[in-house]
Amino acid sequence: MAEVSQESKKVLDIQEIRKEFPVLDQEVNGKPLAYFDNAATTQKPLQVIQALEDYYKGYNANIHRGIHTLAERATKAFEETRVVLHQFLNSKEKEEIIFTKGTTDSINLVASSFGRRFINEGDEIIVSGLEHHSNIVPWQILAEDKKATIKVIPVLDNGELDYEAFEKLISKRTKMVAVNHASNSLGTINDLPRIIKAAHQVGAKVLVDGAQATAHIALDVQSLDCDFYAISAHKFYGPTGAGALYGKRELLEEMPPYQSGGEMIKDVSFSGTTFNDIPYKFEAGTPNIADIVALKEAVNFVNRLGKENIASHEMNLLKYAVEGLSTIKDLKLVGTAAEKVSVQSFIIDGVHHFDIGQMLDARGVAVRTGHHCTQPLMESFGIEGTVRASFAVYNTVSEIDSMIEGLGRIVKFMK
Incomplete structure (x- = not known):
């Protein structure tokens, strides 16, 4: 994980930050939106x-x-x-x-x-x-x-x-x-x-x-x-x-x-x-x-938020997500480098990544599936694609819980 300096770190009020992003305050398929497609594009704050x-x-x-x-x-x-x-x-x-x-x-x-x-x-x-x-x-x-x-x-x-x-x-x-x-x-x-x-x-x-x-x-x-x-x-x-x-x-x-x-x-x-x-x-x-x-x-x-503070929050989310993902049967993490930004790819044996993405979307969880415009990389790992969850400053632990719960249900259903 990327190291974060302790000097200027402060705990961010994530609920207040979320109020600056109107798009997050909605339901998708009857569930609160959990947006984990930030590596593709982040949401925009009101000032933008x-x-x-x-x-x-x-x-x-x-x-x-x-x-x-x-x-x-x-x-x-x-x-x-x-x-x-x-x-x-x-x-x-x-x-x-x-x-x-x-x-x-x-x-x-x-x-x-x-x-x-x-x-x-x-x-x-x-x-x-x-x-x-x-x-x-x-x-x-x-x-x-x-x-x-x-x-x-x-x-x-x-x-x-x-x-x-x-x-x-x-x-x-x-x-x-x-x-x-x-x-x-x-x-x-x-x-x-x-x-x-x-x-x-x-x-x-x-x-x-x-x-x-x-x-x-x-x-x-x-x-x-x-x-x-x-x-x-x-x-x-x-x-x-x-x-x-x-x-x-x-x-x-x-x-x-x-x-x-x-x-x-x-x-x-x-x-x-x-x-x-x-x-x-x-x-x-x-x-x-x-x-x-x-x-x-x-x-x-x-x-205004400070990159040190953003990085600290995101690294906490990434660590929490990795721990949760690691508990899911037949799930394999793809990319475990020591130094990372808040992106985690994974696959589940026997379940196509596209199907995982669709089933998570049914629960309001937005992830990216596919080769992520990195086909040579996927080929080097011998896989077609992954599910990618990527976190931003406005994401929360409870949203990750929703993803982990959804993945657990997917494995149970598909197996």
Whole structure:
């Protein structure tokens, strides 16, 4: 389990926090909703919802070049989010924060732009066996185009990466290492300092998929010394369709534009075009203004509660859930790494994961079933998919009790 510092920890009032999430106050199939699909997307607090409403009701306008009052208000709110994310990730400067549609878009940006400039025939790209498809497929497409090679860090039986194998894979041909900070399927927290140090020793760059880490782990991209870090707002209480890419200035300045259009240019003529400075060079067209404005409130929500406090509560839930799941006959935990975020996958012998999900839903318990966009990982374990329960700050022990009771009934019924 991830360690939590004792210094700033305080006990959160979860019942008060739940009041900030209107969607939780409902019944599903006649039962109180227990929402354990947070690794797919978290629910949104009132302050995020209110920010969206305020934008559309009060100052809906396109940003940057407008000189009228609404445009200036919208631009100010939009750029405030960039500053907040710069502080949240501890980038060296706010210009290193590029707004995107989310983690997938951010990874595609780097694969397309960095790859076009720096990856050549015979070069190597390393990904891990824990990766989401969005951190595999863009590199496969790039490798095919550039005649580069993909290498894969193997996964141990407990769901941790084989770091000794990784250090044997890496070479002077390695140009990019793309790994997640935390696994969406298993919750495993990867040893990024070890990975980044080894990559940089051979001159390789490192992209981190931070989608699953953002809500749970204190982030400091300068301390990590990663070259790129990708996040999605909807994974940490923000809106869907918004996210960001952190990149080191020196790399972003050397990379060509990802998309072209308005905003990413300084001057355009039929004899040639001059591109804009970062971050705007990578933000072509009208962005998702409302959701990026609301993203600031998601960061504010996390900061108000404190990541240390959120992590402490979630680790208690994870420990409680693992203990409960371990009492169920024929249930096998999938992913038992020592360092995890609040995600637990499992299977039950003789019962299809899809059936388990449907039967839990009948009791108001929402879990995710399937391969979780990690088919290579599932294949390495010799399984088709899992049931995944993932916990957030608003979840409770009593909700976990409902899941455990439901699973017990499922086993009894199906057996």
